[in-house]
Amino acid sequence: MAVVKANAYGHGAVECARRLAREGADWFGVALPEEGIELRSAGITQSILSLGGFWSGQADLCVQQRISPVVYRLDMFAAMDQAARQAGVIADVHLKLDTGMGRLGIRFDQLGEFVDRLKEFRNVRVDGLMTHLAAADDDACQPLTKDQVRRFDDAVTLFREHGYRPTHLHLGNSAAIYGYREAWGNMVRPGGVLYGLWRDVLPSSVNDAGLVQVMSLYSRISLLKWVPAGETIGYGCTFEASRKTLIGTLPIGYHDGFMRGLSNRAKVIVHGTYAPVVGRISMDLTLIDVTDVPGVEVNDRVVLLGSDSQAPELSISPEDLARIAGTLSYEVTCGIGPRVARVYC
Numbered sequence: 001m002a003v004v005k006a007n008a009y010g011h012g013a014v015e016c017a018r019r020l021a022r023e024g025a026d027w028f029g030v031a032l033p034e035e036g037i038e039l040r041s042a043g044i045t046q047s048i049l050s051l052g053g054f055w056s057g058q059a060d061l062c063v064q065q066r067i068s069p070v071v072y073r074l075d076m077f078a079a080m081d082q083a084a085r086q087a088g089v090i091a092d093v094h095l096k097l098d099t100g101m102g103r104l105g106i107r108f109d110q111l112g113e114f115v116d117r118l119k120e121f122r123n124v125r126v127d128g129l130m131t132h133l134a135a136a137d138d139d140a141c142q143p144l145t146k147d148q149v150r151r152f153d154d155a156v157t158l159f160r161e162h163g164y165r166p167t168h169l170h171l172g173n174s175a176a177i178y179g180y181r182e183a184w185g186n187m188v189r190p191g192g193v194l195y196g197l198w199r200d201v202l203p204s205s206v207n208d209a210g211l212v213q214v215m216s217l218y219s220r221i222s223l224l225k226w227v228p229a230g231e232t233i234g235y236g237c238t239f240e241a242s243r244k245t246l247i248g249t250l251p252i253g254y255h256d257g258f259m260r261g262l263s264n265r266a267k268v269i270v271h272g273t274y275a276p277v278v279g280r281i282s283m284d285l286t287l288i289d290v291t292d293v294p295g296v297e298v299n300d301r302v303v304l305l306g307s308d309s310q311a312p313e314l315s316i317s318p319e320d321l322a323r324i325a326g327t328l329s330y331e332v333t334c335g336i337g338p339r340v341a342r343v344y345c
């Protein structure tokens, strides 16, 4: 199951799903039924799982669009049962267990009483049993992860004892796939690693995942100007030119996902040279110091994520920006705004 929720972590859900389908993905994981509908409208025919579930008013939609929801409350079974009966079909759902994350799912120690009440929903089939691991990337949390896997295995046994035959058993996100063979079940749910995000995602024992970042982010210099020593630039006077400085303006800002927290800290690549971001990043504009970039001109391409053909040894990863901004690489790529054109090659 390729997880393409949140617009495929900012990469573009439809394009990514098409490509991943060609690579052999059987299932797509989305967060909401709406995201599943976007894929269906684009002609994606593979199975779709709505990982976050659905609102009861969306049950008909899930049935019509063949979107299997994750369910974790009894009334969700009731809503799907009613929608499926009206449509004259059996609807597939995946039952989610909370084995220790404390987020979505029926608590593992309450499954027994829950199971007894499912029998009445004759138009619903539990096609999958699943759980989500809280800290498969963190060796310090290994006891919790092992507990989670054991609780899940026990739940599968209990479920089978009640006569259920779920086709799919799944627990593994990117970190679990790399860190815990026992968490593979018979299906896995990678997200981040599909997009080449791994340095702040996988267990630290993984030194080289052999993955390449999928996303590059480019802008261009829209204005160049000399600023004399001693003047400040940008909102809040946070940068003072210590020398006569050549400032380049980029028409990209925090609305586009170039986070304000990167102000005065990130760097970009211009003409095969790193150039520092100077001053506050604004909503639509960013300033860089290109004094030391030979031959720099207006309209030159600037690399904010990725690498430059002129100097392939220089590169900037989502993990790099995440570290500077105190967040996770996922938040960097998810945050690339809708004004930024996605180009696929």
Ligand SMILES: *Cc1c(COP(=O)(O)O)cnc(C)c1O
Binding pocket: 003, 005, 051, 132, 172, 173, 174, 175, 189, 190, 191, 192, 193, 201
């Ligand atoms: C987002 C998500 C995943 C994918 O996680 P990654 O860390 O990106 O691999 C898997 N399962 C569920 C339930 C999720 O919400």
